[in-house]
Amino acid sequence: MAGNLEIILEDQKISSSKWFRELRNQIVGSIEKIDNSVFKEKQWDRDGGGGGLMSILKGNIFEKVGVNISTVHGKFSNEFRKNIPGTEKDPSFWASGISVVAHMKNPKIAAAHFNTRYIVTSSKSWFGGGCDLTPAIPEKEETENFHSGLKRTLDQHDQEYYSQFKKECDEYFYLKHREEPRGIGGIFFDYLNSNNFEKDLNFIKDVGQYFSNFISSNTNRKKDLDYDINDLKKLSHKRSRYVEFNLLHDRGTLFGLKTGGNIEAILMSMPPEAKWE
Numbered sequence: 001m002a003g004n005l006e007i008i009l010e011d012q013k014i015s016s017s018k019w020f021r022e023l024r025n026q027i028v029g030s031i032e033k034i035d036n037s038v039f040k041e042k043q044w045d046r047d048g049g050g051g052g053l054m055s056i057l058k059g060n061i062f063e064k065v066g067v068n069i070s071t072v073h074g075k076f077s078n079e080f081r082k083n084i085p086g087t088e089k090d091p092s093f094w095a096s097g098i099s100v101v102a103h104m105k106n107p108k109i110a111a112a113h114f115n116t117r118y119i120v121t122s123s124k125s126w127f128g129g130g131c132d133l134t135p136a137i138p139e140k141e142e143t144e145n146f147h148s149g150l151k152r153t154l155d156q157h158d159q160e161y162y163s164q165f166k167k168e169c170d171e172y173f174y175l176k177h178r179e180e181p182r183g184i185g186g187i188f189f190d191y192l193n194s195n196n197f198e199k200d201l202n203f204i205k206d207v208g209q210y211f212s213n214f215i216s217s218n219t220n221r222k223k224d225l226d227y228d229i230n231d232l233k234k235l236s237h238k239r240s241r242y243v244e245f246n247l248l249h250d251r252g253t254l255f256g257l258k259t260g261g262n263i264e265a266i267l268m269s270m271p272p273e274a275k276w277e
Contacts, residue, residue, distance in 0.1 A: 009120065012197050016118035016127075017071045017096040019201065023208045024069045024098055028055055030216045031067075031102075034223070035059035039067070044262040048074035054265040058272070061223050063105040066268035071096040072259065080258045085191065086124030094120040095259075097129070098208070099252065101269040102215065107235035108225045109218065110135035110142060110183065111242065113269070114211040115252060116204050127204050128190035130165065131211045132173055134183030136238040137231060142222070143184045146214060150187055153210045157203045165189045175245055182245050190251075239274035246270065 028039050037059035045051040052070025059065070073094040081087040097117025104111060116129030133146055147166075154161040169188035174181050187207075194200055246253055246269055256266035 009125070012125070012201075013094060013096065013118070013120065015197075015201060016204075019205055019208075020069050020096055020098040020116070023205075023212065024053070024055070024067055027100060027212050027215070028067050030212060031057060031062060031065060034216060034219055035061045037062075042264075044265065046070075046072050046074070046260055046262070048072070048260050050074075052262065052265060054262065054268060056268060061105060061219060063103050064272045065102040066100070066265075068099045068265045068268060069097070070261070070265070072261065074259065077258065084119075084121060085126075086121030088123075090122035092122050093259075095255075099269070100211070103239070103271045104219070106223060106225060107136045107227050107231040108139065109222045110138075111239075111271070112211075112215055112218075114208070116208060118204075125193060126190070127192040127200050129204070129207070130169055130172075130186060130188035131207065132169055132183055132186030132188070134238065134242055136235040138184060139222075142218060145218065146184070146186065149210060149214055153206050154187070154203075156206065157199075161189075161203075162187070172249075173245065175241060175249075177248075178241065178244070180241070182241060233275075236273060236275040237277065239271040240276050242271055243274050 032038055035057065037057055039055040039057045042054045043051065044054060050070065050072035052068060055067045057065050075091040076084055076087055076093055081091045084093070087093070095117060097115060099115040100113070102112045110133040112131070112133055114131035116127065118127050119125065133142070135142065151162040154165065165187035166185060169185050170181065172188045173183065173185065192200055253266055
């Protein structure tokens, strides 16, 4: 019985990490087509086990966009394992995922963030992730398009997902020290395990596909909009809030730092420039 469970778990690891790579290739290809630029890629290895591929583009439309995938394994530190389910008796873990952050040159196009991951510990396994937008100059059409598309996508899997995961996103991406949200929200979820791996993976795939399609359509719709110096000031100011959240609250940043991840890849989410005034 234990042997069969191990085989099933290995198949799930392969399926999830394969999808993250497929989605990475799709997103990289679509962004390169829109921007007429090429990503710079860098492979990295983790001392404790595993590694990843970091891809960064500094282009004509996308001022800075990072698309990272990684698959790592090892053991959590005694301090960090207290926060991770399934590590009470054994600190071993395996994790694979994709992370995308896009900062745009045009202040009228919202910065976009997306990540999904699959984590396995000695007695637990789950998916986590989400996506959200951080506009410097909010636009009603952009906000409505993003949220209505998310709801349609999630409703195909569970009628409760959108309201539940939107609420979690609103609570998570909130800067308590500023008493303000980071952006216009999206969805956020963690510890997703319905005891049906294929069902959960299909959900993860649809969320990733939706994000990829939205980034392409939204950027193409807005990339030629005019902007001025005041719009750029708003962009720099909003980016400062983005930096504050990622350094103070972001779970992915903490997870990467606590598990010996690649510092360059972990901090790729930072905007190219931000100002505090």
